[in-house]
Amino acid sequence: MYPADCKYTKDHEWIRITGEIGRVGVTDYAQQQLGDVVYLELPQVGRSLRMGESFGTVESVKAVSELYSPVSGEVVAVNSELAEHPEQVNSEPHTSWMIELRLADQAEPDALMTSEQYANHVK
Amino acid sequence: MSHATTGSFESRHIGPSAGDRDEMLAIVGAPSLEALMDEAIPRAIRLREPLDLPEPETEYQFLNRLRALAQRNLPFRSLIGLGYSGCVTPPVILRNVLEDPSWYTSYTPYQAEIAQGRLEALLVFQTLVEDLTGMPVANASLLDEPTAAAEAMTMLRRVHGGTRSVFLASSSCAPQTLDVLRGRAEPLGIQLDVVAPDAMAFDDRVFGVLLQTPDARGLLCDVRAVIGRAHSAGALAAVATDLLALVLATPPGEMGADVVVGSAQRFGVPMGYGGPHAAFFATRAEFVRQVPGRIIGVSIDAHGNRAYRMALQTREQHIRRDKATSNICTAQALLATMAAMYAVYHGPDGLVDIASRVHAQARQLDITLAALGVTQVNGSYFDTLRLDVPAGSREAIRQRALEHRYNFYYPPERPNEIQIAVDETVAAGDLEAIQAIFAAALGRPASPLPACGEGRGEEWPAALRRATTFLQHPVFHAHRSETAMMRYLQGLERKDIGLDVSMIPLGSCTMKLNSASVMEAVSWPEFGGLHPFAPVEQAGGYAEVIAGLESALAEITGFPAVSLQPNSGAQGEFTGLMVIRAYHLDRGEPQRNVVLIPASAHGTNPASAVMAGMKVVVVACDEDGDIDVADLEARAAQHQDFLAALMITYPSTHGVFEDAVRDICAIVHGHGGQVYMDGANMNAQVGLTSPAAIGADVCHLNLHKTFAIPHGGGGPGVGPIAVAAHLAPYLPGHVHVGVGREKAIPAVAGAPWGSASILLISYGYICLLGAEGLMASTRYAILNANYVKARLQGHYPVLYANPNGRVAHELIFDMRGFKAHGIDEQDIAKRLMDYGFHAPTVSFPVAGTLMVEPTESEPKAELDRFCEALIAIKGEIQEVVDGRADAKDNLLKNAPHTMSAAAADAWPHPYSRERAVFPLPFVREHKFWPSVGRIDNPYGDRHLVCACPPLDAYASG
Secondary structure, eight states: OOOTTTTTOSSSSEEEETTTTTEEOOOOOHHHHHHHHEEEOOOOOTTTEOOOOOOEEEEEOEEEEEOOOOOOEEEEOHHHHHOOOHHHHOTTTTTOOOOOESSOOTTTGGGGOOOHHHHHHHH | HHHHSTTTHHHHHHSOHHHHHHHHHHTTTSSSSSHHHHHHHGGOOOOOSSSOOOOOOOOOHHHHHHHHHHBBOOOEEOOOOOTTTOOOOHHIIIIIIIIHHHSSSOOOOGGGGGGGGHHHHHHHOOOOOHHHTSSSSEOOSSSHHHHHHHHHHHHHHHHHSSSOEEEETTTTTOHHHHHHHHHHHHTTTOOOEEEEEGOOOOOTEEEEEEEEEOOTOOOOOOHHHHHHHHHTTOEEEEEEEEHHHHTTOOGGGGGTTTTTEETTTTOOOOGGGOOOEEEEEEEOOOGGOOOSOOOOEEETTTTOEEEEEOGGGGGSHHHHHHHHSOOOOOOOOOHHHHHHHHHHHHHHHHHHHHHHHHHHHHHHHHHHHHHTTEOOOOBBSSEEEEOOOOOOOOHHHHHHHHHHHHBBOOOTTOOEEEEEOOOOOOOOOHHHHHHHHHHHHHTTTOOOOOOOOOOOSSSHHHBBBOOOOOOOSSTSSSSHHHHHHHHHHHOOOOOOOTTTOOOOOOOTTTOOOOHHHOOOEEEEGHHEEEEEOOOGGGBBHHHHHHHHHHHHHHHTTTTTTEEEOOHHHHHHHHHHHHHHHHHHHTTTTOOEEEEEEESOOOHHHHHHHHHHEEEEEEOOHHHHHOOOHHHHHHHHHTTTTTTEEEEEESOOOOOOOOOOOOHHHHHHTTTEEEEEEEGHHHGTTTTTTTTTHHTTTTTEOOOTTTTTTOTTTTTTOOOEEEEEEEGGGOOOOOSSSSSSSSOOOOOSSSSSSSGGHHHHHHHHHHHHHHHHHHHHHHHHHHHHHHHHHHHHHTTTTOOOOOOSOSSOOOEEOOGGGGGGGOOOOHHHHHHHHHHHHHEEEESSSSSTTEEOOOOOOOOHHHHHHHHHHHHHHHHHHHHTTTTOOSSSSSSSTOOOOOOHHHHSSSSOOSSSSHHHOOSHHHHHTOOOOOSSSSHHHHHHSSSSOOOOOOOHHHHOO
16 A cells, blocks of 8 residues: 555655655645645755655645654755646645655665555554 | 513524523423533632623614714815725626625635635636735735735744844835734744845845835835845845736836735725735745645545645644744635635736726826926826925924825925825825925925826836736636626625525534624625724724724723724734733843643644743643643742743633632742733633733734634634733724823834724624623533534533533534544535535544534524434434445445535436435535535645636636
8 A cells, every 4th residue: 555665754754755855745645634635835946855844735635744854854846737736736746746855864765654554653 | 481582682592492492401401501601611710790891782772873974974085095095896896706605704724625716716816916916925915015025034034043143124014014014023023124126235144124115205116126035135025016006017026026925905905994904925836835724735535536624734833833834824815705706706807907007197287296396206106106395394294184185105204205105996086186285385386287107117117027927717707797706706605505505503602693794784885995094083983893892892891991903803913922021021021932832722822822932831631631630739839930920711711610720820920920811712701701810911812713803714803812900001002092101011003003994894793782782792602512412412522511410601522433444524514515415613622522512503403404414424424324325335435425426327326316315305405516526635735726827728628
């Protein structure tokens, strides 16, 4: 259910890392809790984030939630297509990436949860 | 008992008869009303003495006395201006909106499918504001112009996003606006600098500026240059303005403004000695998610038809709490509707006629007075003359004006000046009278009035003259005869459920009777026609009403001092917290800035605390929903050097009188904090206990809940605060009128007594019920809630009750158990519409629940219909649970069912049309048809439209 090629935070973000680049989104569990997503507020490219720092918000009709960066790094891309079609967060949560980070510290992801650990976390 | 006495208001106000009461008590399982109170309310906080209030009057006696009081308000012609102008309320609007219970008794349109009428009216209001201000986005109204300006200031800081903290305000903004800004800026660490526009310096500390045109002196300003300087320095600009002037003058939106605010009062809403009126707030499209207050948007329903709803609710305090765009809940829906309908009735050409007449008369007066040697100082003006009078003559003119029953504005800081603001009600006779006043005072001969020009602003510089069209939408052209207008208004209201249709069992909202007798005087001209800054000696009737209401509220709360200024409950919260803050500051404890707020609190509490510059610390609740006393004690101790206050709702938002409340207050006091009681649930207290008795120091009251002011479809509200003696010195003051003491905090609203004209309603409510009737109302409110509990607890779990199994005046039904079968609380809320009922409060204070507050006004027969509807719905749910009904295509999921769906040739559902629309026999007798099907909320938020859709959209809808 939760892809094994991602790492997860307790705040329900996933990060899929390829080399020094990681793409970040929210989990299926998060989108279910939120309901129909209607808006994403995402950062500017170039912003640098610390692990756990808020990088934006995700809004549904009934709730709004902060997005937290799973790792430290610089924002190198923002998924503007997703921002125009926020409903994709509901339909394809684990491929709907929001931002792309250049990781500042390759060791940081070790502190995140595996898919198995995350599945237990939300049980 | 007096309840049964013929002529007593109590017997009209309270729904159940004595016979009903006994039957209900039997079902509830209590031997008497008093025994039920003993089981519901802790003994320690019960009042020992009855309230000391005047004997109740009958409705007939009250109205006679009020007519006599009205005569003590002197009907002077007030040409004071400063944001309040005389106007003509078209009688078709007076009778079919302001005096019509369908409009004034309805609630905020959260249940959009049964609120399409007022949602359309509010969308028309937004369109009116957008067109006239030249901005793409407007909200559905704010409380008043000064608070709209304050919201503009805080929004500009939010969208600016940087670290800048200086806000510039033009020294020619209205004095009451500057006063409110001061009070709002300081706790947020905003440095407010009041400067003349030409002298404004934009450095890298300035995030925004507030300008005004026409300004408070009447000068029509070209604000482009200052806005340009602000923008080049990276700052943003808000402009306060007057909608009627914008009919002729270039709108601020075309001059580069980022936000435009003002009051729509003169669009047909009486001045009412200060309110209520609708303020407006318009801005750029990119800031829409930062807008305070409600925004109406367009979406589609389940059948793909156009439907209206409140959009982007995630901005608001009930969801975002301490991160909300504002603490605002209440808007001024009824007054925004009146202003919108004034524009619909007059159309763009009618508005041009009115504005031109006003301007032409101002010019006529200017020329006339110039001939008497009085210099008019403003370069370009719309309606307000700034007159330089010969030295020493002002007092003589004032005296003469008073003799002839005219009020002008005499700016205290400019002793040789008088301002006269012409309005829609001014006639040639007024101009002659004013000329005679000046002529006599100055000892010069009067002459015939000069000819009247076009009044289109032809003498203004081209840059100030409006070049763009407005109100081109068909709605502003189709209802120009009274017949058409009456039908439009009646057609809209038939789409809505108000108290004229059925009970509105909204928990925490107290939708009780708004009796005809207490509503009547609101539209009397003796109360409606007074300017808020008129000399107080002209308002003897108001003075008695205000004093009587203040003293009654003091008696009811147990606190000695009251401020009637706040215009809503949320504004009352902010005021109360600012008073507490001033108290700590005055005692040399400025570090006290932590507010403890229970997790179960209404979202306005944390939002108000943030506005008052405080830090929110959340206190846990236990599994019974009560405040976790151990956690409270730990938090209070942890923050004891910084503890400012606890905010507590009582009875709790869970609808229970908590036993520990006095201990809770004592803990907070023991750590140096004050206790703020949120009065949302005051309807369970009046006469039985009080905020002072539970140990609080300050509380607000929602006069629009407990004290019978109608909700108006989403405002007006009135949120006075009452305080203990040690806090009384800090109650808010006012720049124009002497309210408040030496240590008063700045005003929180534009008018000294807030929405004065509707104070009449609460005053009447208290005079008619008296001490015994008020206490009886509380008892019946508690009886009705416990009766609903007794009838429904076998069908739906009741979330919280006290150890005796009793609830206060409201109760929460837990609907989460049905989720596994695909049915949620929204489905039940929407299905109730098919039975003719407005839903209870949905998912507050606990997600997945419905909270019911029946109030004392609902008769047993109506409570029984409501209970039967919910019991029948439980049966429908059971069919889904048992697999006898389809999991997706069922009575609940497809609710509400419209007439056009039921009458269509095709009926694709597995259940009958009859079960869909006439599920119980009583529904057939009194069918209410929802005008649209289930509204698609995500669609509306993803495709945001917040103006009236174009004509082709109407045609296809």
